[in-house]
Amino acid sequence: MWFRLRSRPFRTVLRWQLAVTAAFALIFGFFAGSHGAISAVLGGLISVCAGAVFAALGSFAEGKPAGIALVTMLRAEAVKIGLMVLLLWLVLAAYAKAVVPALIASFLVTAVIFSLAALVREE
Secondary structure, three states: OOOOOOOHHHHHHHHHHHHHHHHHHHHHHHHHHHHHHHHHHHHHHHHHHHHHHHHHHHHHHOOOOHHHHHHHHHHHHHHHHHHHHHHHHHHHHHOOOOOHHHHHHHHHHHHHHHHHHHHOOOO
16 A cells, blocks of 8 residues: 555544444434434545545655645645545435435534544654
């Protein structure tokens, strides 16, 4: 694999996102059945995938001068947001039985969790 997630904050946040996705799948699976669980998993995975792409693209900024690093990180953020929009659209267009509240709730909570990476120490 050409990319390894070396950053401890991103690895930690990825674990949090996966744990929350699993919890939402259990909760919505209980209340809305299998389509609720699948919708919650898809919502969480949209955020996880977009975050992983951001981390991969952002890793190219490592060791670069500040101006280049900033441009690289802004591009990574733009790609992340674009990928989120595209994946949300694909899921909603392709999965007719999607439970929208489960999908959106899982997506939003995991997206917010991604922003917590700044609070995790690198050590």
